[in-house]
Amino acid sequence: xxxxxxxxxxxxxxxxxxxxxxxxxxxxxxxxxxxxxxxxxxxxxxxxxxxxxxxxxxxxxxxxxxxxxxxxxxxxxxxxxxxxxxxxxxxxxxxxxxxxxxxxxxxxxxxxxxxxxxxxxxxxxxxxxxxxxxxxxxxxxxxxxxxxxxxxxxxxxxxxxxxxxxxxxxxxxxxxxxxxxxxxxxxxxxxxxxxxxxxxxxxxxxxxxxxxxxxxxxxxxxxxxxxxxxxxxxxxxxxxxxxxxxxxxxxxxxxxxxxxxxxxxxxxxxxxxxxxxxxxxxxxxxxxxxxxxxxxxxxxxxxxxxxxxxxxxx
Amino acid sequence: xxxxxxxxxxxxxxxxxxxxxxxxxxxxxxxxxxxxxxxxxxxxxxxxxxxxxxxxxxxxxxxxxxxxxxxxxxxxxxxxxxxxxxxxxxxxxxxxxxxxxxxxxxxxxxxxxxxxxxxxxxxxxxxxxxxxxxxxxxxxxxxxxxxxxxxxxxxxxxxxxxxxxxxxxxxxxxxxxxxxxxxxxxxxxxxxxxxxxxxxxxxxxxxxxxxxxxxxxxxxxxxxxxxxxxxxxxxxxxxxxxxxxxxxxxxxxxxxxxxxxxxxxxxxxxxxxxxxxxxxxxxxxxxxxxxxxxxxxxxxxxxxxxxxxxxxxxxxxxxxxxxxxxxxxxxxxxxxxxxxxxxxxxxxxxxxxxxxxxxxxxxxxxxxxxxxxxxxxxxxxxxxxxxxxxxxxxxxxxxxxxxxxxxxxxxxxxxxxxxxxxxxxxxxxxxxxxxxxxxxxxxxxxxxxxxxxxxxxxxxxxxxxxxxxxxxxxxxxxxxxxxxxxxxxxxx
Numbered sequence: 136x137x138x139x140x141x142x143x144x145x146x147x148x149x150x151x152x153x154x155x156x157x158x159x160x161x162x163x164x165x166x167x168x169x170x171x172x173x174x175x176x177x178x179x180x181x182x183x184x185x186x187x188x189x190x191x192x193x194x195x196x197x198x199x200x201x202x203x204x205x206x207x208x209x210x211x212x213x214x215x216x217x218x219x220x221x222x223x224x225x226x227x228x229x230x231x232x233x234x235x236x237x238x239x240x241x242x243x244x245x246x247x248x249x250x251x252x253x254x255x256x257x258x259x260x261x262x263x264x265x266x267x268x269x270x271x272x273x274x275x276x277x278x279x280x281x282x283x284x285x286x287x288x289x290x291x292x293x294x295x296x297x298x299x300x301x302x303x304x305x306x307x308x309x310x311x312x313x314x315x316x317x318x319x320x321x322x323x324x325x326x327x328x329x330x331x332x333x334x335x336x337x338x339x340x341x342x343x344x345x346x347x348x349x350x351x352x353x354x355x356x357x358x359x360x361x362x363x364x365x366x367x368x369x370x371x372x373x374x375x376x377x378x379x380x381x382x383x384x385x386x387x388x389x390x391x392x393x394x395x396x397x398x399x400x401x402x403x404x405x406x407x408x409x410x411x412x413x414x415x416x417x418x419x420x421x422x423x424x425x426x427x428x429x430x431x432x433x434x435x436x437x438x439x440x441x442x443x444x445x446x447x448x449x
Numbered sequence: 450x451x452x453x454x455x456x457x458x459x460x461x462x463x464x465x466x467x468x469x470x471x472x473x474x475x476x477x478x479x480x481x482x483x484x485x486x487x488x489x490x491x492x493x494x495x496x497x498x499x500x501x502x503x504x505x506x507x508x509x510x511x512x513x514x515x516x517x518x519x520x521x522x523x524x525x526x527x528x529x530x531x532x533x534x535x536x537x538x539x540x541x542x543x544x545x546x547x548x549x550x551x552x553x554x555x556x557x558x559x560x561x562x563x564x565x566x567x568x569x570x571x572x573x574x575x576x577x578x579x580x581x582x583x584x585x586x587x588x589x590x591x592x593x594x595x596x597x598x599x600x601x602x603x604x605x606x607x608x609x610x611x612x613x614x615x616x617x618x619x620x621x622x623x624x625x626x627x628x629x630x631x632x633x634x635x636x637x638x639x640x641x642x643x644x645x646x647x648x649x650x651x652x653x654x655x656x657x658x659x660x661x662x663x664x665x666x667x668x669x670x671x672x673x674x675x676x677x678x679x680x681x682x683x684x685x686x687x688x689x690x691x692x693x694x695x696x697x698x699x700x701x702x703x704x705x706x707x708x709x710x711x712x713x714x715x716x717x718x719x720x721x722x723x724x725x726x727x728x729x730x731x732x733x734x735x736x737x738x739x740x741x742x743x744x745x746x747x748x749x750x751x752x753x754x755x756x757x758x759x760x761x762x763x764x765x766x767x768x769x770x771x772x773x774x775x776x777x778x779x780x781x782x783x784x785x786x787x788x789x790x791x792x793x794x795x796x797x798x799x800x801x802x803x804x805x806x807x808x809x810x811x812x813x814x815x816x817x818x819x820x821x822x823x824x825x826x827x828x829x830x831x832x833x834x835x836x837x838x839x840x841x842x843x844x845x846x847x848x849x850x851x852x853x854x855x856x857x858x859x860x861x862x863x864x865x866x867x868x869x870x871x872x873x874x875x876x877x878x879x880x881x882x883x884x885x886x887x888x889x890x891x892x893x894x895x896x897x898x899x900x901x902x903x904x905x906x907x908x909x910x911x912x913x914x915x916x917x918x919x920x921x922x923x924x925x926x927x928x929x930x931x932x933x934x935x936x937x938x939x940x941x
Contacts, residue, residue: 200703276837283660382650449651
C-alpha cells in the first residue's frame with residue numbers, strides 16, 4: 136500500500152455520467168426534466184431554456200449496507216420496486232416522479248415519521264456544475280462528516296446549483312407489519328401522545344388516521360393503546376389528499392383556520408397540511424436571502440441552471 | 450465611596466495596549482474579555498494532538514447581542530473569529546489560527562424552553578450534551594446524539610461537528626436532531642436557519658451549517674428535536690474468539706434488516722484495560738466483545754435481541770449475555786464510555802482516529818489495521834461504532850520515546866488509506882479540522898473542493914470565521930501557513 140493511493144470515490148468513470156455532463160454543456164440556460172410532477176414549483180422556467188434528461192438506472196444496490204447507488208433519472212417507483220424485493224425502502228415520496236426530481240423538490244413523504252425525512256436520505260451526490268464539470272460530494276457510507284455537506288444543499292435546491300446525475304441513498308428495512316387505522320372524532324394530539332412512534336397520524340377535522348408499523352405484536356400493542364383514545368378500526372389506507380401543500384409548525388397545523396385552508400388533511404406531528412386552498416407566499420428573511428443569493432452566484436455565476444426557479448419561492 | 454467606585458471602574462478599564470481588546474471590553478464587560486497569557490495559552494489548544502494554535506483575546510458572551518457585537522468589532526478591526534464550546538474536538542477544529550478572537554460560548558448554557566407540541570427544546574450553545582438529556586428526562590424525552598465526551602461537550606460543539614455517538618445508529622447524527630439554528634453570520638447579522646415548520650423554504654442552510662466546524666458563523670440558539678424515551682431496552686454482550694467474528698456479526702445483523710439502537714465493538718486490549726479501570730464485567734478471555742442494544746416495545750425488542758444472539762452464534766460467538774437489570778446495563782455502557790480514560794493506565798499518550806468503512810468491509814479493514822500497527826511497531830486498540838462502520842483505532846504511545854510521533858503519524862496515514870481503499874470516508878464524527886485537511890484531496894477532486902469552498906464563501910466571503918480549517922491549502926480560506934505564523938502587528 137502506498138501513500139499515492141487515491142480513493143475509488145474520487146472520480147466517476149461511468150461514460151453515461153460523462154455523456155450527461157456533455158449534454159448539460161458549459162453555456163446557455165439548461166434544466167432537467169424528470170417526471171414533471173412539481174414542474175411549476177418555485178417559479179416558471181425561463182423562456183429558451185434547453186431541457187435535458189438525467190441518466191437512469193440502478194447502478195449498485197447493496198442491501199446488506201442499506202445503501203443504493205442510482206442515477207437521477209430513475210423513477211422512484213422503479214427504485215422502490217427493486218428495494219422491496221429485498222425488504223427495503225427509502226424516504227423518497229412515491230408520486231410518479233424521478234429520484235433527482237424528488238431530491239431537488241425536497242418535499243417529504245407524508246409518512247416521514249416512519250420512513251425518515253428526505254434530506255436525511257441522500258448520502259452522496261454527483262452533479263454537473265454550471266461549468267459542465269462533474270462534482271462529487273458526500274460519501275457512500277451511512278455516516279460521514281468529511282468536508283462541507285453539499286448533499287444537504289442540493290436537496291430542495293430546485294436544480295439551481297447543479298444538475299444531479301447520480302446519488303447514493305440510504306435505504307431502510309420495511310417493517311414486518313404496516314397497518315392503517317381510522318376513527319371519527321379522536322383527538323389527534325392525544326393519539327400522538329398515546330403512541331411511541333407512529334409512522335403517520337393524519338386528521339381532517341372529523342376523522343383521524345394512523346399508520347402503525349413494526350413487529351406484529353408491537354403493532355397490536357400500539358393498536359390497543361390507540362383504542363383507548365378513540366374507536367379505531369383497521370382501514371385499507373389513508374384518505375385522498377387535497378392538492379395544495381402547506382408547510383406549518385406542528386403546533387400551527389393542529390389549529391388551522393378551516394376558512395383559509397378549505398378541505399384539508401393535516402399530517403400531525405410534522406406540520407404538513409394538504410388543503411384545497413393554496414398556502415399564501417411565505418417570506419424569507421432578507422439576511423438569509425443575501426447568503427442564499429451569494430451561494431447561487433458562487434455556484435452558477437451566469438444563472439444558467441434552471442433560470443426562473445427560486446427555492447425561496449416554493 | 451464615589452471615589453472608590455471610580456477607582457475600581459478605572460482599574461477594570463485599564464487599556465490593554467490594543468484598541469480591539471479595549472473595544473471588546475467596552476462591548477461585553479471587562480471581566481469577560483480575557484487577554485492574559487494563561488487564558489490565551491489554554492484556548493490555543495483543544496483535545497486534539499495538534500499544536501500551533503495561537504489565541505487572541507478570549508471572550509465570554511452571555512447573549513446573542515454580545516456575540517453579534519464581538520463579530521462586528523472583529524470586522525471593524527479586521528480580525529478573525531473562532532467559536533469554541535468545551536474544546537473537546539479531536540480534529541483541531543477549535544484551534545485558533547492567526548491569533549483570532551476566541552468566542553467561548555460556555556456561559557450561554559440555558560435550556561430556554563421545552564416545547565412538546567412542536568417536539569423541540571430551545572437551548573443555548575453552551576449547554577452540555579448530557580445535561581440536556583438529564584433536563585429532558587422528567588418529560589420522557591432525550592437528545593439522541595451521545596458522543597463519548599457527552600459529559601463535557603456542548604450542543605454548540607455538537608452542531609459544529611455534526612456529532613454522533615453509539616446511539617446514532619438508529620436515531621441519526623446531530624443533523625437529524627437540529628430543527629432550527631439562530632446564528633450570528635460572519636457579517637454580524639443574526640438569522641434563523643431552518644425552522645419549526647415542516648418544510649422551511651429556500652436552500653437548506655441549516656443542513657449545511659451543521660457539521661461546518663465553526664466556519665460559517667456562530668450558533669447562539671438551537672432548536673433540538675425531542676426523542677421519546679423508549680419503554681423497553683435490551684442490552685446484549687456477545688463474546689468472540691476473533692475480532693473478525695464480531696465484525697461479521699455486525700454486518701450480519703444489518704444484512705438481516707435489523708437496525709439496533711447501538712452496536713459497539715471493543716477488542717481484547719480495550720476490554721482488559723476497561724476491566725482494570727471500572728470493572729464493567731467484560732470477559733477477559735474474548736478477542737472482542739460486541740455490545741448491542743435494541744429499544745422500543747416489549748415484544749419487538751425481545752424478537753430483535755433473540756435474532757442478534759442467533760446471528761452472533763452463527764458467527765462464532767462464544768458467549769451471549771443479556772443484561773438482566775438496569776444496573777447491569779449501565780455498567781456495560783460505563784465500560785464503553787470510559788474506554789478512553791482506561792487507556793491512561795497503559796501509556797501516557799493516545800491518538801484516536803476516526804474513519805468509516807462499509808459494514809461488510811469491517812473485518813478486512815480491522816485485520817489491515819492490526820498489520821499497520823505491527824509494521825510501525827505500535828500498539829493499536831479498537832473500540833468503535835461498528836453498527837455504522839465507524840472505526841476508532843486508538844494508537845497508544847509514549848511521546849517521550851524518540852521518533853515515536855513520526856511512526857504514529859505514518860500509521861495514521863496508513864489507516865486512512867486502508868479505509869478509503871475499502872470504499873470508506875475520512876471521518877465519521879470527528880470532522881476534518883486541521884487533522885485531515887491534507888487527506889481531503891484523496892477523497893475529493895480539485896473541482897469537488899472548489900465547490901465546498903464556494904459554499905463556505907457564500908456564508909463568509911471574507912474568510913474571517915475559523916479560517917484555515919477543513920478545506921486544504923491552495924483554496925482560499927485555507928492558507929494555513931500564513932495563519933500559523935502570528936502576524937507581527939497582532940499580539941506578538
